[in-house]
Structures are given as structure tokens and as C-alpha cells.
Amino acid sequence: MLDKVLNAKSVAIIGASKNKTKRGYQAIKTLKADGFEGEIYPVNPKEDMILGLRCFKDITEIEGPVDLALITTPARTIPNIIRKCGEKKVAGAVIIAGGFRELGATGKELEQQVVTAAKETGVRLIGPNTSGMINLKSNLNLVGIQNAPKGNIALLCQSGNMALTLITEATVRKHEGFTYYVGVGNEADIKFHEYLEFFRNDPDTKAILMYVEGMSEGRKFLQEAHNTSKEKPIILLKSGRSATGKKSAGSHTGSLAGMSEVAKLAYERAGIIVIENSDELFPVAETLSSQSAIKNNSIAILADGGGHATIAADLLSDYGVNLPELSDKTKEKLRKILPDAASVVNPVDVAGGTDSDPSLFADCAKIILKDPNVGGLLVVGLFGGYGIRFEKSLAIGEEAAAHRLGAMVKKRNKPIFMHSLYGSYESRALDLLRHYDIPVHDSLDISCKSVASLCKYGNYLKSYHAKTNFIFNWRDKAKEEGQQIIDNAKKEGRHVLLEHEAKQLIMLHGAPTSVGQVAKTEDEAWQIANKIKGNVVLKIVSPDILHKSDAKGVKLNLGSENEVKKGFRQIIKSAKDYSPDADIRGVLVAPMARKGLEVIIGTKIDEQFGPVIMYGLGGIMVEIMKDVTFWVLPVSPTSSKKMLEDTKSSVLLDGVRGQKGYDKKTLKKLISMCSELIESYPEIEEMDLNPVILYEQGLDVVDARIILKK
């Protein structure tokens, strides 16, 4: 439990100082200035008093309990200090110093010493290499950023500068603020998912805002995020996508940025609102922390001019938000109160109707929000600026409208968003809207992104994803016979299953394929082939030949006795030429697959998220169009349906140009079978089913490769 750490009632400043330029001075000054409600204990062997507080030679000298230590001394001093903290039964320590993992091997070694000291003493660590943490509820400010606005967002950040940016933005926007800020730093001890759990349980936190460069326990984070996002939204920006970005992130937090493709899909599956544009990060969090999710993905636009409405309609369409038709009743009512030139379809354009009385906005909003097709309202244009742009007295009507809009949101539980090009001006009407928790933005882009995020979160809460999880029940569904195949390979010192072993394993779990039989002689090959209906394929069986084609170890589409026997001889010869010492077990004889649609399925262990699966169409689609999707395992048959839909080429599965489609049902089963397999046999490192050939009815796994962990 991090409660004692993040809600500390007493804090020791190790490295306390009288020097005004030192962190050990500033920290104490800030705690006093901000009115921290708990005890402050400066620690410095050379001082007696600092800023009017008694200074202790050593943390163990302090009489009362100490919940948290802020350590401002250099990297090399930290392991010993942590042990001292342990002696004093301190719950947690914030380590500011850099000079650890982010600097390479020596730093990594030192960081390990710090972690060991922490584990042995039970002290939990924030950092190292962090700007610190703030608990705004108790004024426990260990960062020194002054006047950070209080509110209901928890900020979890892997860059001190980004934290400062977001806090500054909140200050400028004058609406929403924070419960906590934690700079996670190198994540040496306390991980992202543990902070997340704490914030999930904190009743004052309504949304969690995260900036991430890389994380060490991706899978645990996903599980916790999944639990959390059902209760409160998580808004996240992950940087370090590009090669240079990764390099920069690397030198910053010392952690590798993960495969961005996998990460984004996985985050979204866990209900996280993923942001790609840093300008949107705070405004979206502000929206999600104060508004109810939109449940029907549908928004109406109300405008006092065309341009803004056109741009907003474009953006919302890009984001996949519906702009529903308004009901006839709604249109009729709007027509009654608006000028003839007005447009009463969605977007609604008042066409000058508000020029003489902007309180008409509230009348329109009331009518529109009553429409059952409409899940929320985006007002775009000049609202809040009529008194500035035209005539001072118009501000009265705007203020009246603002009060009514505020009441409306509460009554209907449908959010209103206000875009106003006067968003950065002094406007009483806009301040009133902020008071009523109606988001105000002077950017159309950010207004639309806020709307879209609230729709996305609403969509998630209703989705299948919200009902699933990321938990494996390792070995639960393993089969004895399957385990034997794996154990046998390991006994032989192999970490690659032979093709027929891999096929046996997937067949055990219900995959439709034919193993074929291994022939030792050409006569045996023909005996097997002769029993198979149609032509056959021959493939070399050798634990030493991984790439069968390279060794010319594959012969396709053989029919006659002569073809089969000759094929056998050629394969054996080629294999021996290719690798004279290879352990050749024989030749696999299997039915030749019919023509169909080629797809590829593969699994691997991602360093951040653990087991992941890839699906895509074979050939040109995967090689050139990169039309594949990566998902974190496990995947159910229902999830695998969504995987298929992730690829552009999925329309091919349904049949195009009058062709019949392919057996999607069996394909989905095969994908979830892969998931089951990985869950059953944790020994598996990688699996490749390539190609899988789809038919109108059924499919065939033509080649299967399974690599075990070394």
C-alpha cells in the first residue's frame, strides 16, 4: 500500500541545507510556505536549525514516526541512506538524484544496490531521477512548483518538464487542477501500475493523466489500467515513437520505448484514452475529469457562422463521432425561433439569430439536447465574446445563457462543450461556464478532440473490451500429450519443435490441419502418399534445418509414385548438401493444400507487454502494405473478431467483387486457439502459422513453427 508514502503525515528532508540555491533548502521552504499539514524534519549532520526547524544529525535520531524521506543527496550516497531509512521504518523515499540506469552499466549497478537496500528494508522508492512528488490535498509539495492548482486529476509523469508544462497549462486555463503529482523517474521500485492502483482507490481523483516514455511492467500496467478505466478515465501520451525520439527518451529515463503499434492497441483495449498530440493532453483530461461519458457517440453542433461548423464537422467525422440527423420535432422547434436563413439540420447555424440576443443560444441548446438522437452539444463560434466584439450590453444575455446552459447539463446529463474564439479573453459568461464545469476552448481542434474523447470513453464502457481482462491462467488448459511434445523436445536439447510436432500440438487444441506422416525411405513416402487423396507435399524433417526452403527441403504438388520417390531422394540429397552434419529424421508427407486466401498468424513475447499475437493477410499485404495487427494476449474468439476488423484487408474475408467470403468463424477460433496455446505452455517463445490457407469452409494450417524459450 502506498497510502503512507503518498499521504505521508511526516517527512524528513535528507540533505537539508541553509544554502538557498540547494534543493534541501527550497524543499523545506516550499513545505512551510504551502502550509504542509504534517511534520517536517530536516536532516543534516552539520546543521542544528534550518528555517526555524530543528535539524537532525541522522534520520534515526528523529523521535516521532517518519512516513516519507525526501533524499536530495547525490547518487552514490543513496544505498546507505535507504538502509538508514529502513532502520527508522520509513514507509517511502523520494530519490531526486540522477546518475543511475539512464547513464549506462555503472549507473545500473548502483540502481540495483538501491533497489536491493529498499527490498531488504521494506522502504518503497519514488524515482530515482525524478523531480519529486506533490500531494495537493495535504500541501505535501516536494517539487517546488508553486501555486499548482488543486482539483481532481492525478498526474503521473515521466518527465519533470512535462509535469511543469501540464501544471502551467492548468494554471493558465483556470479551471481544473490536481490531486497528486508523481514523477515516476526510473521506476526502480514503485511501478506505474502501483501508482495507478493507488489513484483508483483515491476518492478525490476523478481522472488520471499520464506522460510515459517507457515502462518496465507493461502487462501489470494493462491489467491495472483495465480495472481502473472501468471506474475512472486514464489519459495517456506515450512518446519515443520515432528512432530519434527513442534515443532521446532513452537518455532521459533509461527505459526502452516499446513497439508503438502493440502499445497503442493494448492501451486502448485497457480503456485508456491515448493522446498523440501533447496540446490535447491536459484539455482532454480536464474534460474527462468533469463530464459524464457520451454513451451514443453522437453530437450536435450549434454555430453562429459557417466556417467553424464546417471545420468541426470535418474533425468530428475524422474522429469517428456521429453527427446525427435531428428529429423533425427538433427542427420544427428550431425553425420557430431562428431566422429564415438559419440551418436547422446538424450542424445548426443560427445565421445571425443570436446577434441581437445571445441568450438564444440557451433556447437552441435546450431544444437540441432534448432530441434523443443527440448525446451532447458542441457550441462553436463567438459565444462569450458578443459583449467584446459587438456591444457591451450583449454580455448580459450571454451570462443569462451561461447560467441556463449550466443547469441544462445537470438536468439532462448530456455534456455541453463551448468553443469560443474569445476563450483567452476576460469574459464573465465564459467564467460562468467554467464554474458549471462546461469545458471552454479557443481551439476548434481541441474542442473536437475533447468531444471525441468523451465519446471514445463512453464507447469503451459499453464495449466487449471492458468485460475482458489481460489475465493468463498459466497451464490451465494444457494437455498431457501436448506437454509431452514440448518436454520431449527439451529433453533432446532442442528449442524448436519439428513441423509435425508443432502441428500435432495445435491439432490437440483443435486447429484444423493435417500433420501428415514422416517417411524414412522413399518406399515409405510413397506408401503414405498413396493413401492421401490428391497430390502431396514433401518436407525435410530435421531439428538442424530451420529454414526448409533455403535447404531446398520442400517439394510441392507431387502425384505419381515416380514423382514422390524422386522428390524424396532429391530432398534428402539437398539437405545433406546444405548441412552435412544435420540430424535428418526423414521426410514429412502431407496433403497438398487447396488454393485459398493466405493469412499469417504469429505470436511472440514483447519485452514490455509479454505474449502478443500478430494477424494479417499473407504476401504483398503484409510485406508492402504492413496491413497487420498486433494484440496483447489473451484473445477470445470475440476479441479475435475485432482483430480481423483492425486490418484494412478484412473486407476480403467477406468476399469482394461477387466472390463468396472465407470461413471467418474457423479463423477466429484458430486465433483464440493460439492464445490458449500460449497460456497452456509458458515454454513457448514464438509461434508462426504461416501460411494459413482460408477456404469458403474451413482452413488449413500449411506450415507451423514453434520456438521454445531457451
Place this chain on the structure above:
Amino acid sequence: MLDKVLNAKSVAIIGASKNKTKRGYQAIKTLKADGFEGEIYPVNPKEDMILGLRCFKDITEIEGPVDLALITTPARTIPNIIRKCGEKKVAGAVIIAGGFRELGATGKELEQQVVTAAKETGVRLIGPNTSGMINLKSNLNLVGIQNAPKGNIALLCQSGNMALTLITEATVRKHEGFTYYVGVGNEADIKFHEYLEFFRNDPDTKAILMYVEGMSEGRKFLQEAHNTSKEKPIILLKSGRSATGKKSAGSHTGSLAGMSEVAKLAYERAGIIVIENSDELFPVAETLSSQSAIKNNSIAILADGGGHATIAADLLSDYGVNLPELSDKTKEKLRKILPDAASVVNPVDVAGGTDSDPSLFADCAKIILKDPNVGGLLVVGLFGGYGIRFEKSLAIGEEAAAHRLGAMVKKRNKPIFMHSLYGSYESRALDLLRHYDIPVHDSLDISCKSVASLCKYGNYLKSYHAKTNFIFNWRDKAKEEGQQIIDNAKKEGRHVLLEHEAKQLIMLHGAPTSVGQVAKTEDEAWQIANKIKGNVVLKIVSPDILHKSDAKGVKLNLGSENEVKKGFRQIIKSAKDYSPDADIRGVLVAPMARKGLEVIIGTKIDEQFGPVIMYGLGGIMVEIMKDVTFWVLPVSPTSSKKMLEDTKSSVLLDGVRGQKGYDKKTLKKLISMCSELIESYPEIEEMDLNPVILYEQGLDVVDARIILKK
């Protein structure tokens, strides 16, 4: 020439009023308040004096010359007023009223009357349905937006609200302003390209900022944009992409939004900086109006912390900007002045080096800008806020740095961009940067977009595109024989060329294909087929059968005499069954094409941009992946190279998986041949070469269809 219109020295206000809520009052008040340097003539038959000025009963009563009339009266009154203006030899009129084309058929009719009156009298029209125009140089403010900042950007806008937004943004940002604003409205008379030409010739205008919903003379605009962007940058946002956006744009300006695919590529080919996010519109214009273009697409990042640098590196990579390696010399020099923990690769991270003296930023910038690999510098982080965040006295160092940065930009002619999270705070250092024309943004996204735009413009100026144009020399390259084919079809009352005619026409211009011969009887068919090496294809020849396959009028891959003759009979029979009255001219006998890579080339007349061409790979790539590109014609062989590169599948042309590639040279020639054909025969409405089969050497146009204008 629009000089007299946009630089009017005298203006009549038609519909002048004493009523303070009327536009006819506000306009006069604004002109007087802003200090318009010319004459103001109120016109209203019912008044004698308005705001201390003599009011005329009729415009013709005015004694002195009148350059411009602002007409504030309703739509129906306009045609007569324009004729009156003509009598008075007024050069131009601004028509504020809506109620024209944007309202449908009746409005369109009225608009036509207005245009006719203008054409007959020589009065040029701004609008109708516009918020007006401002000449900020002479304080000719006919809009009533007060305190619009003066500067060097010309604003051309199809939405009054967007104009107000952009002008408000300029006011808030306190850096750059405008020479002119023109609300083009319905573009009934003066078109976008005419305004553009005027701004190109205006010495005070350094950049042109455009918001477009739709334009009526796309091709002329492209030509003028191409001329202009060589001299000064054009920054443009085109809205109305989405179905709803189009609907909204339609009700707003009454013009159809064009095919966005074609438009974007065409704009970029004309050198226009196309913006998709309205937040970026003004800042990018601000940057381009004040900075020299970056010629080597290369930027260095200088940061005082990791997070911002990581995000910036990601964004710049997304935008295709290089982050070059710094030279060893540069790195060495940086190492000397920065702390050990600093990163001296690009992005450079000062790692606390600036904490005690932010003037170190200028030292770093000096070293970095001297590096020949570096085209410009983006500084990210807290600059300008050290005095706010940490210690007041640090502001001195920041100011010193600002002066030096300003001098550096001038000396090196390499731009510096400043991202500062204190961008919206009062900061002397940031104000100094603005004074030295260094763009300051508190948004990382916008900073990076500004950098990218300056690179993009630099890339354009060096590119092949900048040397080409959009001008057709109609019929210049037409061939007599080709003209005869077209004339012959027209004589027969056909607007579709028969396949062999179309093939003859493209062969005349050098396309590699074989026309084949038309057989009237089965014997003749076999005689022709017998002379052809390899198998043949038979196709029905009938001006009444456009879709040959639907009529079962095609037989592929026929070899023997029996096959050919039987094929002939079947085709004739199927054709007669399909269309008993069809004029059947015979059956085309042509060589069967070899297997190769199928591509599609097509041309059509776009309603906005005139002749355009489409290229893409055939089959699944075009149908499912939409991997095609549209270009405005003409295209040279060099441009067609770029067309190929526009498609993701272009890598296939070079050969993948060890395969040899295809004959790109001949393909490029074929594309530019299509361009030549359209230029030669303006009768052509559409042309389809589908499929074209590519080989390692050469290609074959298997089917060709040409449709003539009706």
C-alpha cells in the same frame, strides 16, 4: 487590376444609416475611428448628414471620383445598385448581403443578375455573402473588426468567423499582423486567383493566408498559386472534407467542395503549404511570413529536459524533417560548456547546465547553428520562464541570450524557433525574441509544425515542381491522324471511341500496345489469329456495347482454329442476345497479353481543377487499399516518377523478395503520354487504360477506353 478596388482612395457607403445597430452606421464609424485616409461618402436618399458627413441621395450625385462602394442593402436591391455604381464609374463594390447562390435556385438567379450587371458596367465585385474587406495599410476597414494588428500577412478567407478567429489570434499573439483581409464570399465575380495575383504584386505582403471551403476556378488558382509561391508562401486550410462538413460548407458559401484527394496534392504541387489543423493556420503563416525557408530539411533540437525533446523528435520525424547528426567538432565544443550528464547528440539536452545561467542557451545555439549539417534550431523547454519559475535575477541572462539569438538569426540566415511553456506569460526575454522575429510558441505541436512548414517550403523551392506549371498548350501536339479518329467518331454521333480506335490513338502518341485487327467473319478471325504469335483474345466491336464483359463479348487465350472460330460465333451470338439492335462492327482479334503486373491509368475532368489523372496498381490494391494517386494534368515524365512514388505499392515496381522489377521507364512515359493526349485533343472527357500490364521490359495496354465530351 484590383488596385483601385483594394487600395481605394474613396469609398461610398450605400445604405448609410443613423441607426447605431445598422452596418451602414457602423461602417462609417469604423472608417472614421480607424482614420481612413481617403474620402467617405454616405449614400441614403432619406438622410442629409450622418456622423458629420454629407449624405448623398444617390451615388451618382457624388462630385468627386468613387473607387469603391460598400453595399449594405438587401439582396434584391443589388442589381440596380450595381448599375448605378457603373454609371458613377466605381471600380469595385463590396456586397455584404447573403441570399444568393447559397440559398438555392432563386438565389442563384439573382446572383446571375448581379454578375451580369457587373460585367456590363465594369464594376468588380467582392462577395456577395461576405463580411467585407480591410486594407490595413490605409485603414480602409469595411468589416468593423477593431484593432486588427497590422503586419505583412494577406488574409483571404471564405468565412467571416474564421477571419475573426485568425485576426483575434494575431491580436492575442502580439507578433505578426495583416496587410489586407478579403472575405471572398460567393466568389461571384472576383475569384481567388485574382486576389492572389494582387497579393503577389503587393510589396508589403510577405505571405498569404487562406481559408477555403470551395473555389470555382481551381485550375486558374493553381496556376496563379504556382507563380506566387515561388515568390512568397501561401498557407491554406481547405475545409469541407467530410460529408457533413461539405453539407455545412454548402449552406455557407454555396460552392461544392472538391475531391479532397486531388485538391491536396494539387495544392502542394503548386507550392502551397496545406494545413489540416486550424490551430496551426495562423502560427505557420506567422513563421513563413518572417523566416527564410530551410533549405536542407534539417533541424537541431536544444532542450533543457528530456520530455519536450522526445516529443519534438517524434513530431519532426512524423513530419519528415531530418534530425541530423552533429559534427564531431560541434559535439566537442558543446561538451566543453555543458555538464557531464548533458547529451550532445541531436537532440542536445543541457541537463541542468542552464539552471544557474540561461544565457548558456545562446552559447549552445551559436555552436549548433555553425554546424553545416544544421538548417535551423528548435529550442524547447522553459526559456523565458527561468525568471518566473526559479529566481527573478535569471531573467537578465535570458534577456541577454534573446538579444544574441536575434543577432545570430540575422548573421547565419538560419531560423531559430522557441518553444516555451511560458509562452503565454509576461516575459521580457520572449518579447525580445518576438521583436527579433523569432517565433515563440507554448505548444510543442505548433512549434514543430512551424519548423516542418519552413522545411517544406524550402524543399518546394528546390524541387522539380517549382519549375513546372499547370499550363496546357491545347492541340499543340495533336496529330492529324489522331484528330481524324476523333472527328470520325463525332461524325457518327458517337462519344465513345471503339477499343481499336482508342488503341490506335494512343499508339500514335507512342504507347506500346497492339491494336489487333477487326474481323467481320470467323474465317477472317482465324486468318488474323493465325498470323499472330501465341494465343489471341477476341472482343466484340460495337459502339452500342460499352461494357464488353457484361455482354459476354470477350474470349481470352484462344489458340487453335477451332477455338478461334467457335469463339467468334459465340461472341456474335452473345452480343446479339445482349442487345438485339446493336450496331455490330465485327470482332477484334489481338494478341493475348503475357502475365505481368497489372496497373490502372485513368483521366477525367474534375469540376474544380479540370483534367486530372489517376494511377494505381490493379486488383486488390486499388479496390481495397485505395492505394491510388490523383494528379492534376499536365504531368511530365519527371512528375510521373513522383506519381509512382505516391503509391505505397510502388516498391513492387522495383521488385521485392528477390524478384526483378518492372519497366518503370516505359510506365512513366505512358503516363506522360496520357497527359499529352489530353492536351492534344480537348474533346476527350475520360480515358481509361485498364489494365496496363507491366513486364520487366516494356508493357502492354490491354484495354483502352476513351470517352469524348458530349
